[in-house]
Amino acid sequence: MAGKHTSGVGAPLKRTPGTPPKILVVTNDFPPTVGGIQTYVRDYLATYDPDRIVVFASTQDPAAAAEFDSAVPYRVVRWPRSVMLPTPATARRMQRLVAEHDIDTVWFAAAAPLAIMAGAARRAGAARVVASTHGHEVGWSMFPGSRHILRAIGQRVDCLTYVSRYARSRLAGVCGPSVAWEPMPGGVDTATFTPDPVGSSEVRRRYGLVERRVVVAVSRVVPRKGQDALIAAFPDIVRRIQSAHLLIVGPPGRYGAFLAKKVKDLGLTDHVTFTGSVPFAELPSHFGAGDLFALPVRTPVSYTHL
Known part of the structure; x- marks a missing residue:
């Protein structure tokens, strides 16, 4: 999940060469809330070493979140609000997690708007910053104010991921020429989703x-x-x-x-x-x-x- 660094000087890698990066996932979209991005994030994390994952997520239902978090093999840290916004308080908490857990890579699971905090993640010691686009960013690209936010995100992260060629075609010009783009489509578990x-x-x-x-x-x-x-x-x-x-x-x-x-x-x-x-x-x-x-x-x- 790392792209070519183009938007500033990142910290040196904190891991032994050959070992996977330790990732902090910053997201508003996470189970047990039901949704496409929530499922996307959950399924990608299921393929990764749980000892190399920390999730920083918002909280829609505290009791349900506690039950879900206790059942996953990686650590989940909850922001005590239903929506996580890129405020100074949120950025400071994210920075503490980067330092406390020796994070190499910060992944903003939905680029808009949280990936505007990419600079704060880098200043805390993250060597790479990745943000994922989905579909709602296309709507953001249609208005001057939100287009400005997408351009700022493109200038601050190392890599933006995309789920379809259509989405990338609508966003590439908005996010600017300096950021790397990598495909990261949603997967389907063919052992489960098979004709029955x-x-x-x-x-x-x-x-x-x-x-x-x-x-x-x-x-x-x-x-x-x-x-x-x-x-x-x-x-x-x-x-x-x-x-x-x-x-x-x-x-x-x-x-x-x-x-x-x-x-x-x-x-x-x-x-x-x-x-x-x-x-x-x-x-x-x-x-x-x-x-x-x-x-x-x-x-x-x-x-x-x-």
Whole structure:
């Protein structure tokens, strides 16, 4: 996770050549909170030596966080707020962790906005600073103020990672010419996410979808994921394909009530099913229950990518 150093003079490496770097992960996006970046970070850390990892994360649910942290093999230090901002207090705590744990590399698991603290990490002794981009940074790139923050991040970190060529193409010009870019796509555990006809058939039976043509959307149920766009399109789909059914899989949260009302108002009660949260072990079967997967995710300015 280290790139060519281009943005200043880093500290010398603190490890014996040939040993992996000791990494401090700084993130707002970490389990037990459910989400794409949270899963991305968790899964990458599962591939690394736990003795070489320290995580500095925000706290959405203290009790759930304590339970999760006690079960992982690496150390997790929690910032006692639901959102970690790049304030002087946050930077000082991060710097203490760099010094206390003899950190070589600081990884900002989501570049915007926390990676603006890259200079503070380097001054504390970090030899390399890496920040990962995902999708929300594309929205940041559309406005002058947030574009300025992305440019500053690009000037301060050694390496930015990207999950898709599209995201890099939108961000490279904004973040500046000096930073290195490396691909770091989200992985898929093919031993878990593999076709399971028996399990998928059981899911279809459970929800009464055996004879239906199923569109499935598996995600958090939040405005940015675009489930409302699928619901809005479904009356026209049903007129063309009467057996069409939309299966929305994921924790409903507060947004779920809004979507349920939208389904009722459009007369789609018999054509849309909300499963709510499902056990992780059942996710492959829920993916497989669909004839088509659709998730029209939006950028923060509501442009919908289909």
